[in-house]
Amino acid sequence: MSRTDRITDEPLPARWHSESGLPAPRRLVVADDRIGAATAYRLACEGTALLWRGDYQGARRLLRALERRVDRTVPEPAAAPAETFRLQRRFRAHRARVLGRLTVLLEPDHGLSLRRAPDVRAACTAAYGPPTGPRLIPLRELLGVLGAHQWRERGVEVPALGARVHPHYGVFAPVRGEYVDLVARAPLPPVRTAFDLGTGTGVLAAVLARRGAGRVVGTDISPRAWACARDTVHRLGLADRVTVTGPALYPPGRAGLVVCNPPWLPGRPVSTLEQGVYDPSGRMLSAFLAGLPEHLEPAGEGWLILSDLAEHLGLRTRADLLTAIEAAGLRIAGRIDTRPRHPRAADPRDPLHAARAAEVTSLWRLVPR
Incomplete structure (x- = not known):
């Protein structure tokens, strides 16, 4: 020195x-x-x-x-x-x-x-x-x-859209494609209005619009996410069918389909990017479940896309999740599972490799009881 x-x-x-x-x-x-x-x-x-x-x-x-x-x-x-x-x-x-x-x-x-x-x-x-x-x-x-x-300039290829999404700084990029693929292949009922809660880059809102949802409203708490999602739907020519708003979790009104991909690990995020991974005390998950019945149209359903990594880490049990679903006045109409494809799931050097290797991401179809 x-x-x-x-x-x-x-x-x-x-x-x-x-x-x-x-x-x-x-x-x-x-x-x-x-x-x-x-x-x-x-x-x-x-x-x-x-x-x-x-x-x-x-x-x-x-x-x-x-x-x-x-x-x-x-x-x-x-x-x-x-x-x-x-x-x-x-x-x-x-x-x-x-x-x-x-x-x-x-x-x-x-x-x-x-x-x-x-x-x-x-x-x-x-x-x-x-x-x-x-x-x-x-x-x-x-x-x-x-x-x-x-990343923003090059974009991230999203096969379900046949296009690239350009994530902004501080917005979780759709690099874990399994949750996008679940929304792309789940049976989609005819819906005039769909909500995408925690829209992030807007990738799921865009998938829903491309699949035929008449009107999609994406919400997020982050102004960076609003700008990014609006940029996404504009680039894809969907700005007339997708609206982005916030910071409330639910927009006003009801929808025939409500989609939520909350952070999958209960814990405190230490950066803006980690807000897409860590949900303190599972607050977003709880708020989604609690508000779902009053925001669904008759015969509507909610799609909860959630990894079970927290269960393999001992941070949440399957019984905890099922109890929360029941307590919200909901029942499970179906479930679609997929395995993760990200590199950390196959890295034996990761201290959490056993949990990551066992991870399953599911789309839970929820309807009022």
């Missing part, structure tokens, strides 16, 4: 911004290519943030070196899957805190004034909106912004 670098408690050089909810650093040290990985790791573990002033590619190399060091501390799997899950979540939170302490300064125009740095302004504007002044952000999150921007 340079002799001029120093830890300071002075105000940060810009507004702190973290999509993962990391707290603003209380201590900061200016660092460049002269700092060693061991020193940087020690400072990060102690809670000191490093403001990078060196070469951009050097910052990326340092981040990879920090990743290797922190990954040496990954906990061993416990006997119970639920305990392994909790240990992994605790480790991942620790990992995010440590790696998030390598920071960069975005200029007032979202530019990055580092040697060999790419032009990040378009990607940052797409993620954060128009520039509002300098921002201090974790380098790791900036790399996520750049990766998301590439």
